[in-house]
Amino acid sequence: MTETRTTAAAPPPLAARVARAPRARHFVSRLLTVIGLALLVVFFGVPLAWLATAPFDSAPTLAVAWPDWTLSNFAAIGENRYAIGSFVNSAIIGFGTCVVVLVLGAFASYALSRVRIPGRDGLLYALLLLSSIVTGTAAMVPTFQLVNMLGLIDTHLAVVLVVSGGTLPTVIFILKDFMDSIPRSYEESARLYGARPWQILRDVVVPIARPGLAFVAVWTLVQVWGNFLVPYLLIRRTQQQPAAVLMYTFYTESGQADLRLLSAFALIFSIPIIVMYFLVNRRYGFRFHGGIKS
Amino acid sequence: MAAITTHALVKEYPGGVRGVDGVDIAIADGEFFALLGPSGCGKTTLLRSIAGLETITEGQLLIGDRDVTRLEPGQRGVAMVFQDYALFPHMDVADNIAYPLKIRRQPRSARRGVASEVGDGLSLTGLMERRPGQLSGGQQQRVALARAVATRPEVLLLDEPLSNLDARLRLEARTFLKELQRELAVTTVFVTHDQAEALALADRIAVMSAGKLIQVGTPREVFAKPATTFVAGFIGSTPMNLLAARVEGGQVRLGSAVVPMPLDAVGAVTDGAEVVWGARPEYLGWSTTAVEGGVEAEVTVVENLGASVLVTAVAGADRLQLVLGEDDEPAPGSRGWVTVPPRRTLLFDAESGRRLDAERAREDAVAVDVAP
Known part of the structure; x- marks a missing residue:
């Protein structure tokens, strides 16, 4: 027991x-x-x-x-002399840069993807490395001098050109990947029916690479929209300044940061990018249709 | 509709590699012509040179009476179906089929009309609004064919037309392709590495190796009278038996056995010559009793092929393979005699690998006289 x-x-x-x-x-x-x-x-x-x-x-x-x-903070924006204009400036610079970057990027990446030149990859990596310098702090002085000599100080074009130069290598790098994944047989097929290179680009390459182009457009817009240094350097006149730079001038008379104006302005400033992201993501979802088997 | 003629066509890649090396070929109007060879033999390069996708380094290419050697692909009147079909994923079936017409600036209504007409002929009715991604492999192939024939090309080129289809569909597509070619009577050149495909589809086959043409002939010729041991080994679903042999007293000695002289080779060889004796497994027989001119052998492996069996038999140092009917299946380990029909066996020169043929030897002699 x-x-x-x-x-x-x-x-x-x-x-x-x-x-x-x-x-x-x-x-x-x-x-x-x-x-x-x-x-x-x-x-x-x-x-x-x-x-x-x-x-x-x-x-x-x-x-x-x-x-x-x-809602009085938003009313204060309306009262500021430059606030509305600065968004227009931002939009002009953003749209201009997108157009330059997309057009040049599409051509360059397509060419780099299809043409075999010795040292192609080395060239691409070198550009990528140097691109961070163009829009970076290190090249501030030469960039200013160059634009000054071109007589482009206080113009939107100056910002568009400098930022495009800085973002293009990355854009080409990203787009080349998209172009590489388009089977050559698509273009060869079009060529056999007598399509000229620009027709092939228009009818075959661009439609298929569209998700890539959309992604690049959003990415570029984000880069320009938020860029402070380049427009701050190159645009001195307040009425020409984009939103990102104008924000820097929002002080109260006592020299304190004007948080009422700043917060409302910042909210409006962030909305276009968020909307753009959702639109593009909804339209393309960043998917890609490729060939069957190669 | 046009014939294709090449004169000493050469495609040389940078670095001196010759993808196509001096090819002379004459493809008749309306012919269904196969370029056959192992991978890397230059068959696809030759096809792409005809299409204009590869620039021709030397030589001349004629389509019909036109010299198209230096013409752009779009000006040659050729259409091509690619191995991956190259259907544009962002266009529906109708737009894909009508794309060549869009390039020719035909109005949209005319394009739609042609697309549905051609599509109906290729049983694509009801699929016109779909995207290529929503079609089966066989349907995609038919769309690619429809796009190729929509412009009524003079020449149709097919790159490995059946390789992307699964085995069952392949047979169906093969018959369909042959029918379509008959119907359109368009000069068609296709590339394949599958000898069975070439034999089944083509009016004539060109066997290629290392950028050169080895043999051009009808499927029957290429199968029964291969020009070299390479062709003999490449053609046929079971490879030809090729054994080292020696000519002795008007007969052929294989190890310890003596088999009759192949009829084609009579008069083309001298006594004591070192040769390669070739016999297709399908033409060899099996006997359990001694046969004059047979090869005594022991069965080692029997493989079932459905209605027939593939028997591997060993005679001394030689291995022979034969295809027998299911009723004649011998047991592994049994001994017997391989019977050899002299009409169906061949001799090849041991050194050059060329087939020894009394008739061909005379033709060659004439050809040598003519050559500059």
């Missing part, structure tokens, strides 16, 4: 004990993951929360707080 009782009181089988330890460890690792993710969300979320609330607060501070609802 005593013997049977001891067996009943014996510790749980070995298997159960072994199983419990990993379960505990699993729980801890899950917990750490969740805490890590939460911190990340806070880090990126709080500025966005500020952007969502501060524009509607009658007395915004740098802290995120439940706003004291008002």
Whole structure:
């Protein structure tokens, strides 16, 4: 009898004990993951929360707080002499750069994808490396001098050209990948029916590479829209300045950053890019249809 | 409709590699012509040279009476179906078929009309609004064919037309392709590495190797009278038996066995010559009793081919393969005699690999006289 009782009181089988330890460890690792993710969300979320609330607060501070609802901040933008004009300037520069980059990028990447020249890849990588210099801080002075000598200071064209020069290598690099994935047989097929190169580009290559072009257009627009340094250097007249530079001038009379104007302006500033992203993503979804089997 | 003629056609790649090396070919008007060879033999390069997608380095290419050697692809009157069909994924079937007409600036209504007419002929009715991605492999091929014939080309080129279809569909497509070619009577050149495809489809076959033509002939000629051991080994679903042999007293000695002299070679060889004896597995027979002129052998492997069997038999150092009917299937390990019909066997020169043929030897002698 005593013997049977001891067996009943014996510790749980070995298997159960072994199983419990990993379960505990699993729980801890899950917990750490969740805490890590939460911190990340806070880090990126709080500025966005500020952007969502501060524009509607009658007395915004740098802290995120439940706003004291008002739309007067947006009215203040209307009162600013340059605010509306700066968005027009931004749009002109953004659209101009997109057109230049898309047209030149499509031609260059198509040519680089199809023509075999020695050192092609080396050339591409070198351009990619140098491109960060063109729009970067290091080339500030020579860029200014060059534009000055061309007599293009205070023009949108100057910004369009300099930013295009800086983004084109990356664009060519990205587009070349798209062009590479278009089977040559498509173009050869069109050639056999007598299509000229520009017809092949128009009827076959561009439609198939359209998701790539759309992606590049959005990416370029983001680059230009948010670019501060280049327009700040090249455009001195306030009425010519794009939104990203104009924001820099929003101070109160006491020399403090005018958070009412800034927050409302920043919200409007970010909307076109977000809308553009959703439109393009919805239209193209960044998918790609290729050939059957090569 | 036009004939295709090439004179000493050469396509040399940078670096001196010759994809096509001095090809002389005459393809008749309306002929269904196959370019056959192992991969890398230059058959696709030759096809692409005819299309104009490769610039011809030397030589001359005529389509009909026109010298098209230096013409752009679009001006040659050729249409081509690519191995991957090259259907434009962003256009529907009708636009794909009518694309050549768009290039020729025909109005949209006319294009739609031609597309539906050609499409109906290729049983594509009801698929006109679909994108290529929504079609099966066989349908895609028919769309590609429709696009190629929509412009009524003088020459139709097909690059590996059946290789992207699965095995069952392939047979169906083969028959369909042959029918279509008959119907259109358009000069058609196709490239394949599959000898069965070439034999089944073509009026004539050109066998290529290393950029050169090895033999041009009807499927029957190429199958029964291969010009070289290379062609003999390449053509046929079971490769030809090729054994080293020696001519002895008007007969052929294979190891310890002596087989009768192949009829074609009578008069073309001298006693003591080192030769290669060739016999197709399908033409060899099997006997369980001793046969005059047979080869005594032991069966090692029997492979079932459905209604027939592929038997591998060993005679001394030689291995012979024969195809027998299912009723004559010998047991592995049994001994017997391989029977050899002299009318169906061939001799090749051991050194050059060329077939030894009394009749051909005379023709060659004439050809040598004519050559400059």
